[in-house]
Amino acid sequence: MTWRHVMAIAKKEWLHIIRDPMTIFLLAVGPVLMLILVSYAMATDVKDVPVYVLDQDNSQHSQNLIARLDNDDVLSVKGDVTSRDASERKMERRQAKVIVIIEPGFADQLSSLAGMQSMYDSGPAFSFIVDGTDPISAEVATEAAMNQSEAYVTGELNTLLENQLDAGADPTLIRLLRQQIESPVVFDIENRYNADLKAIWDLVPALIAVALVLPGMSIATVIARERDQGTLEALVATPIHKQAILMGKSLPYMFTSLINVGLMYGVARVVFGVPFRGNLLLYLALSGLYAFATLAIGLLFSILIRSQEAAMWSAMLFFLFPGILLSGMFFPIEVFPFMVKIETLELPAVSGVLINRGMFLQGVGPRVLWWNIILLLFIAVEGFEIAGRIFKKRIA
Amino acid sequence: MLRRILNVAWKDMLHLWHNRLLLVLVIFGATSEMLLIGWATGADIDGLRMVVVDNDNTPTSQALIDALDDTATLKFKDEVSDVFKEHNSRGDALDDIFTGGNYVFSPDPVLLVEIPQGFEAGLTAIQQPEVRLTLNGANSLPSTTARRAAEATITQFGAVIVSQHMAQQNGTLVPTSQQVVSELENMQPGITVRYNEKLDRAHYTAPSESAFILYIMTIMTAALLLSREREYGTFEQLLVMPMRPLEIIAGKSLPAVFVGYANFVLLLGVMNVVFGIPVQGSLPLLLVLAVGYLFVELGRGFMVAMISRTQNQALLIVMLMAFVDITFSGYAVPVESMPGIMQTVANFFPIRHWMIILRGILQKDVGLSVLWPQIVWLGVLGLIINSVTLWFFRRSLGEQR
Amino acid sequence: MMRNNNHRDTVIEVKGLKKLFGSFTAVDGVSFEVKRGEIFGFLGPNGSGKTTTIRMLLGLLPPSEGTALVLQHDIQRQSRMIRSRLGYMSQKFTLYNDLTVEENLLFYGRAYGLRNKRLKDRIQYVLEMADLKGREHETPPKLSGGWRQRLALGAAILHEPDIVFLDEPTAGVDPLSRRAFWDLLYEISAQGTTIFVTTHYMDEAEHCENLAFIYYGGLIAQGAPGDIKTEHLPGDVVQITPVNATSALAVLNDAQASGMLGDALDINLYGAQIHILTHQAETTRQRVIDTLDHAGERYSDVDVIPPSLEDAFIRLVQAQH
Structure with missing residues (x-):
């Protein structure tokens, strides 16, 4: 395998790409567009969850509670309903994801020691109905509703106790009651690497890795395409080593991948303000390695599968769904069943996501990422090697 | 006319039939994929690794660690006081703790719980001791889940300790921890979760994934059936035949509809049998609307084929579209949470409406009276998309080179 | 109708x-x-x-x-x-x-x-x-x-x-x-x-x-x-099969330039053969043989053949330039 041969093939492949403005556009700009659009749409965490209120108490307290809920970023009070049936319909139509029901007597519970006692005996006179179809936003909305209502109730009860104490109530009793409303511990919460725990900060680096599957998919069809067009035999008849053909074919895709990394890095930093804490040179090198591993798998599909369509479908089934959904971009891979974890080892995207997040947010280096590097190296080298061997056997 | 349509459809089915690998991929690839992904992503976020620094070192602090470890969400990994002693700065120690694992055998911790010195004493003196929670923000979803679980558990634990201590001091009957917990729960407002009572994630992810698969299968089949003819030069032959553009498109639609529909029915079965998600609403309605939705997406598939010159291009375009569509489907982030303009934009993505219809019928048992706006949207979008596609197709008749 | x-x-x-x-x-x-x-x-x-x-x-x-x-x-x-x-x-x-x-x-x-x-x-x-x-x-x-x-x-x-x-x-x-x-x-x-x-x-x-x-x-x-x-090729074609087509062509071209080939209209190389278009086939054939012998060019055949379409086409194309 000589470098001259590799470059000869690479040049030819590059011409294929640039003679075809649509493909060059899709390969060079597609991933960046995808990153911007997807990130912008998902730039927010769960917020403005629609809330409807069934207020049967109709008191100052119930009004205050509703205002308090509306004030929370996560929740957005859209209006009132007059019956449970009506609330049901709102939920069916997705106009409400949370229904707050305030029962008669809510104000009483917050206005006297007797009322407070009744709250302890039979629970607070308000409740929530939550649409569980989307469990994640349901959990976030529930947590917000619980926190806000608890804070309101606690605050009001504290005032009540304060007033009762001033009015000459038994201090021991008040102390006992106060202990019941107040939290036994307080929390000091620190978010390491992502101070405001912005979802966009961990989404964008992951997307950079996932977006690079596009060149990988594209290369999956190159061999089948040459076979379809009958140029493969001519290519093989040249004195160029088989491995050099494969290497040459991947170089232009490698090139577009690296351009993409550069563009997406800029977008992540400038448009989305994601910090970069690692070593930039190392990052570029690892991005190259990751792109290489992805291309190696694409090439393997290209060689294993004879028809262009089938190559495309398998590449898509391999890259698209697991590439997105199992890469760790949306779902934490550490909680997957063990067998699935093993399965994900063959997905370069998994290591890509880990490397990107690690270098952007955590600023880690080879000391931490070594096993991802080894994994990618293994995929890249083995992918090429197996591809080369099958190529030789099938064609020569 | 029908005969000519069927003739084209028959030919395109033969393409699938002759390429057995393709056939298997197209029909069963998606289903097996869904099993894997549904299995992986439908699981609850459980067993998140937690590390602890116990500066109190009392029976109470030990009991708290046990309580945290007992939750499904958290799993105690290590006591890491030593790590803090090894490093000069807190930041270095945190890096040491939060990085360097591997997700297969020893996942990185997502949460550090620091129990302060005097925790036990502070609790019983009702001085609200401060527990420090540090989250690994490199992945926000599990961190948030872990924080929520830790807060709830520690609060409950503290309440039990305080109540029991107070009872002892006052000489009243010491309540068991269950009694305290149920009393605490009684104090909470009631929460009723509708449609997915256990907040089971598989009930969310599996239908979403089925929608993606239905969508991508249809659009891909349509795009590839047309672009392969263009690439191989057989398209011109179709055009000189005495067939209307509409007939060619219709004929090519049938195999794509068949593929998409076969996938959809298979996926419904998998959802029901494997993931235990029955169809709550009207199955016939769902099956009918699925056909309608398929025809909307078909138009887009053909449009992709019309604007791409090779199959490779078609594939890339479909991929890009899929990313965008998945975004606007409301899968990862609810559409209500998106910026205002994006919420409007989302309406122009057929998959968004299909997702609502699918969820509505599958989980909420709603019918036409609720879903009609979505059906109107799909109808209008379908009309627009298919007219544009047909226009493209007609135009390209004059521009075949 | x-x-x-x-x-x-x-x-x-x-x-x-x-x-x-x-x-x-x-x-x-x-x-x-x-x-x-x-x-x-x-x-x-x-x-x-x-x-x-x-x-x-x-x-x-x-x-x-x-x-x-x-x-x-x-x-x-x-x-x-x-x-x-x-x-x-x-x-x-x-x-x-x-x-x-x-x-x-x-x-x-x-x-x-x-x-x-x-x-x-x-x-x-x-x-x-x-x-x-x-x-x-x-x-x-x-x-x-x-x-x-x-x-x-x-x-x-x-x-x-x-x-x-x-x-x-x-x-x-x-x-x-x-x-x-x-x-x-x-x-x-x-x-x-x-x-x-x-x-x-x-x-x-x-x-x-x-x-x-x-x-x-x-x-x-x-x-x-x-x-x-008949419209574009007035005459017949004399076909020569020389041993060395290039030098024979040069010899014949020189001969035509000096008017030694009579009314030869056109001389063209056809693969390894040379075609000469002429009105008087027999005369031209004899002159060609003389010219080649004189120049010492060797050949296997000199025949008169009916003109082909290819001859016509080449002539037409040459007329365009």
């Missing part, structure tokens, strides 16, 4: 047909007529506008200027009405490679509205004609070039079209298969189908009843092969 016993009716009538691609003129105002049942040859080198013309006649490409009537229908506005009466075999092999021979024919037949017994009969006919009996269940890539060509032709005439357009049907096929292919064309033509065929093989052009030469988008000659030859 249009039918006339003496004069066959016109099935293609092209007037001033022009096609521009941007500033490039692909077809430059060509006019010609094709009669029913004839084999019409459309000749020209690669890139001269043959395919563009066919595509316009099929209604695949709108002309920039001019009109064309195919079967009395305006191709631009009424192309769908006549499509079922046309057949087309394009330059590329246009059968589906993953479909079997039989499936391909079934698809083509049905697409042109054949069914039931007629479809079955026609497929049988085509299979016999293309000598593909027994290979119905094979896919085209398994067949050799000649067979594939005949299969594609079969698919194009399955529905017994009035006119079949063949765009370089024999490109890349061996001489024996080409011969067999032309025999098929005669057979089809004998059944009354008009054949419009493009080619750049001059020997094939000799088989056509009428010809049109297209060169750089414009027609430079048309008519029956014999007429074209």
Whole structure:
């Protein structure tokens, strides 16, 4: 395998790409567009969850509670309903994801020691109905509703106790009651690497890795395409080593991948303000390695599968769904069943996501990422090697 | 006319039939994929690794660690006081703790719980001791889940300790921890979760994934059936035949509809049998609307084929579209949470409406009276998309080179 | 009513047909007529506008200027009405490679509205004609070039079209298969189908009843092969087979320049042979022999042969420059 041969093939492949403005556009700009659009749409965490209120108490307290809920970023009070049936319909139509029901007597519970006692005996006179179809936003909305209502109730009860104490109530009793409303511990919460725990900060680096599957998919069809067009035999008849053909074919895709990394890095930093804490040179090198591993798998599909369509479908089934959904971009891979974890080892995207997040947010280096590097190296080298061997056997 | 349509459809089915690998991929690839992904992503976020620094070192602090470890969400990994002693700065120690694992055998911790010195004493003196929670923000979803679980558990634990201590001091009957917990729960407002009572994630992810698969299968089949003819030069032959553009498109639609529909029915079965998600609403309605939705997406598939010159291009375009569509489907982030303009934009993505219809019928048992706006949207979008596609197709008749 | 016993009716009538691609003129105002049942040859080198013309006649490409009537229908506005009466075999092999021979024919037949017994009969006919009996269940890539060509032709005439357009049907096929292919064309033509065929093989052009030469988008000659030859090649051809063609050509060119070859009109190299166009064949032949002997050039033969189309075409092209 000589470098001259590799470059000869690479040049030819590059011409294929640039003679075809649509493909060059899709390969060079597609991933960046995808990153911007997807990130912008998902730039927010769960917020403005629609809330409807069934207020049967109709008191100052119930009004205050509703205002308090509306004030929370996560929740957005859209209006009132007059019956449970009506609330049901709102939920069916997705106009409400949370229904707050305030029962008669809510104000009483917050206005006297007797009322407070009744709250302890039979629970607070308000409740929530939550649409569980989307469990994640349901959990976030529930947590917000619980926190806000608890804070309101606690605050009001504290005032009540304060007033009762001033009015000459038994201090021991008040102390006992106060202990019941107040939290036994307080929390000091620190978010390491992502101070405001912005979802966009961990989404964008992951997307950079996932977006690079596009060149990988594209290369999956190159061999089948040459076979379809009958140029493969001519290519093989040249004195160029088989491995050099494969290497040459991947170089232009490698090139577009690296351009993409550069563009997406800029977008992540400038448009989305994601910090970069690692070593930039190392990052570029690892991005190259990751792109290489992805291309190696694409090439393997290209060689294993004879028809262009089938190559495309398998590449898509391999890259698209697991590439997105199992890469760790949306779902934490550490909680997957063990067998699935093993399965994900063959997905370069998994290591890509880990490397990107690690270098952007955590600023880690080879000391931490070594096993991802080894994994990618293994995929890249083995992918090429197996591809080369099958190529030789099938064609020569 | 029908005969000519069927003739084209028959030919395109033969393409699938002759390429057995393709056939298997197209029909069963998606289903097996869904099993894997549904299995992986439908699981609850459980067993998140937690590390602890116990500066109190009392029976109470030990009991708290046990309580945290007992939750499904958290799993105690290590006591890491030593790590803090090894490093000069807190930041270095945190890096040491939060990085360097591997997700297969020893996942990185997502949460550090620091129990302060005097925790036990502070609790019983009702001085609200401060527990420090540090989250690994490199992945926000599990961190948030872990924080929520830790807060709830520690609060409950503290309440039990305080109540029991107070009872002892006052000489009243010491309540068991269950009694305290149920009393605490009684104090909470009631929460009723509708449609997915256990907040089971598989009930969310599996239908979403089925929608993606239905969508991508249809659009891909349509795009590839047309672009392969263009690439191989057989398209011109179709055009000189005495067939209307509409007939060619219709004929090519049938195999794509068949593929998409076969996938959809298979996926419904998998959802029901494997993931235990029955169809709550009207199955016939769902099956009918699925056909309608398929025809909307078909138009887009053909449009992709019309604007791409090779199959490779078609594939890339479909991929890009899929990313965008998945975004606007409301899968990862609810559409209500998106910026205002994006919420409007989302309406122009057929998959968004299909997702609502699918969820509505599958989980909420709603019918036409609720879903009609979505059906109107799909109808209008379908009309627009298919007219544009047909226009493209007609135009390209004059521009075949 | 249009039918006339003496004069066959016109099935293609092209007037001033022009096609521009941007500033490039692909077809430059060509006019010609094709009669029913004839084999019409459309000749020209690669890139001269043959395919563009066919595509316009099929209604695949709108002309920039001019009109064309195919079967009395305006191709631009009424192309769908006549499509079922046309057949087309394009330059590329246009059968589906993953479909079997039989499936391909079934698809083509049905697409042109054949069914039931007629479809079955026609497929049988085509299979016999293309000598593909027994290979119905094979896919085209398994067949050799000649067979594939005949299969594609079969698919194009399955529905017994009035006119079949063949765009370089024999490109890349061996001489024996080409011969067999032309025999098929005669057979089809004998059944009354008009054949419009493009080619750049001059020997094939000799088989056509009428010809049109297209060169750089414009027609430079048309008519029956014999007429074209007599019109553009006044005289006979002296063919020399020298041992060293290059030096012999130089010698002869010098001789002509000094008027020693009499009325020799034109000297051209034809592969390893030299053709000299002349009015007085015998005189020229003798002078050529003298000249070559005198110069010491060796040769095997000097014959008088009837002029070929190739001679005519070369002369026509030279006249253009």
